[in-house]
Amino acid sequence: MSLPPSNAAVxxxxxxxxxxxxxxxxxxxxxxxxxxxxxxxxxxxxxxxxALGLTKLHxxxxxxxxPVKPAATITAAKGSTVSAPGEVRAITIASxxxxxxxxxxxxITLAPGxxxxxxxxxxxxxxxxxxxxxxxGEVLNHDFHGEPVNAKGDEFESFILEDDVxxxxxxxxxxxxxxxxxxxxxxxxEPVTVVLQAGGFYTDIFKK
Numbered sequence: 001m002s003l004p005p006s007n008a009a010v011x012x013x014x015x016x017x018x019x020x021x022x023x024x025x026x027x028x029x030x031x032x033x034x035x036x037x038x039x040x041x042x043x044x045x046x047x048x049x050x051a052l053g054l055t056k057l058h059x060x061x062x063x064x065x066x067p068v069k070p071a072a073t074i075t076a077a078k079g080s081t082v083s084a085p086g087e088v089r090a091i092t093i094a095s096x097x098x099x100x101x102x103x104x105x106x107x108i109t110l111a112p113g114x115x116x117x118x119x120x121x122x123x124x125x126x127x128x129x130x131x132x133x134x135x136x137g138e139v140l141n142h143d144f145h146g147e148p149v150n151a152k153g154d155e156f157e158s159f160i161l162e163d164d165v166x167x168x169x170x171x172x173x174x175x176x177x178x179x180x181x182x183x184x185x186x187x188x189x190e191p192v193t194v195v196l197q198a199g200g201f202y203t204d205i206f207k208k
Contacts, residue, residue, distance in 0.1 A: 093173050095125040103199040108207065110140070110186035110194065119181035120202035122146070122174040128200035132182070133167035138192045142168055146180035181208075 083089035110116050122128055134140065141163045147156035160170050174180055180202075186192045198205060 095127060095173050097126060097201040099123065099126060099201040099203060101199070101201055103197070104205050106196045106198075106205065108184070108194045108196060110184055110192045112186060112189050112191060115183060115185040116194075117181060117183045117208040118196060118205065119179040119208050120198065120200075120205045122172075122178065122180045122200075122202050124174055124177045126174050126201040127171065128174065128180060128198065128202055129169075129171045130182070130196065130198045131167070131169035132194055132196040135193045135195060137166045138186075138188055138190075139164040139166050140192060140194070141165075141185040141187065143183040144168070144170060144172075144181070145183065146172075146174065146176070146178055148176045148178040151178065179208075181205075 080092070081089065106118065108116055108118060120128060130144075142160070142165055143158050144160035145156050145158040157175075159172055160168065162168065172180065182196065184194055
């Protein structure tokens with residue numbers, strides 16, 4: 001007749017397992033403090049890492065720190081939850097302007113089937129507002145876009161892209177320094193004149 005196993009035979013292995021886990025955790029903690037933190041992160045709370053030469057490993061692996069550049073003039077509002085009733089709050093961008101404000105009105109005539117560009121030079125964070133319309137309500141293809149300084153090939157970004165419109169308006173805070181402006185394509189059989197009103201903190205305005 002066999003007897004049921006005693007509780008002591010079951011409890012003993014559990015105690016041994018727990019003791020082994022505690023020993024392993026203790027060893028891991030010591031290795032973390034003495035070796036891993038000094039070598040990987042340069043943190044040496046006990047001084048053992050320096051004594052063992054482990055902090056030199058971190059110094060050799062860490063790249064030389066680069067000077068922090070100012071984030072131009074663009075700042076994004078943080079922490080505010082203010083919004084109008086029924087609206088989802090948009091991202092807020094505020095930018096202190098360093099260039100004098102100017103306003104310009106230009107008339108641009110597009111030959112049949114031809115396109116014309118008018119550009120401004122804007123620094124990153126500078127604001128540009130505009131409104132344009134054709135004199136007789138003719139429709140054009142319109143691309144309000146920008147390209148960074150020393151852009152290569154087709155390196156540009158379209159901010160407002162629309163077809164068959166007779167007028168448009170908008171505002172931009174430039175995401176990068178470069179030339180920003182308008183391109184119109186006349187698909188009509190007759191010349192079309194565009195009246196452009198622009199204002200903002202750009203340094204010049206020119207036909208390209």
